[in-house]
Amino acid sequence: MQKKGYFITSEGPEGAGKTTVMNLLGERLIDEGYEVVMTREPGGIMISEKIRDIILNNEHTMMESRTEALLYAAARRQHLVEKVLPALAAGKIVICDRFIDSSLAYQGFARGIGVEEIWAINKFAIGDTMPEKTLLFDIDPAVGLARINAHKEREKNRLDVENLAFHQKVRAGYLSLVEKYPERIQVIDASQTIENVLDETYVIIKRELEIIR
Secondary structure (H helix, E strand, C coil): CCCCCEEEEEECCCCCCHHHHHHHHHHHHHHCCCCEEEEECCCCCHHHHHHHHHHHCCCCCCCCHHHHHHHHHHHHHHHHHHHHHHHHHCCCEEEEECCHHHHHHHHHHHCCCCHHHHHHHHHHHHCCCCCCEEEEEECCHHHHHHHHHHCCCCCCCCCCCCCHHHHHHHHHHHHHHHHHCCCCEEEEECCCCHHHHHHHHHHHHHHHHHHHC
16 A cells, blocks of 8 residues: 655744754654655755745845746746655655745735735646645744844845835734634744754654554
8 A cells, every 4th residue: 555645844934943943853754764855945956946046036126026926836836746746656754845825925915916816826836735734933023033133154035134024924924824724734933942843843743644654
């Protein structure tokens, strides 16, 4: 019997620490014998990484919001068919740093394009593929941006330099998605220590994996 793949995504405002936590989670699951594919959006494969370079380039401040949304959807489609779907078909756990909820929160809500409009663009890109579980690492945007500014080695991208009001809208967008999809999206308080956040994340994901095994 073919074992079932499992699709996990992480979301959150800038500076929430989700990338660090999910990388540590992936390493822990691999150590336990799980087959895990770690990836990210936009990116994960060559074409999508090149689109990422365009979207996040600090020189591209003139990029129009719908152009931005379409580029994210294009990168998502290529990444999905080239990396995510084959891994899931092979029965692997896929942990993806950002997915469709980022577009809904950033472009749909914060950019003001409209959540339904962004959903329509991305429905064309992803078809029926949705994560089994999404972890939202929630943090006050002011705290998240302060973390970014304190982390000198971290490269600051075009979204990092948006004003605080924009990031507050992003967070509000995410929280509205939690209300809409409470069974899929689970909120984690990202203001805790990284050790506590990782422990909480691990417990949630292990519980999910035990259900499907």
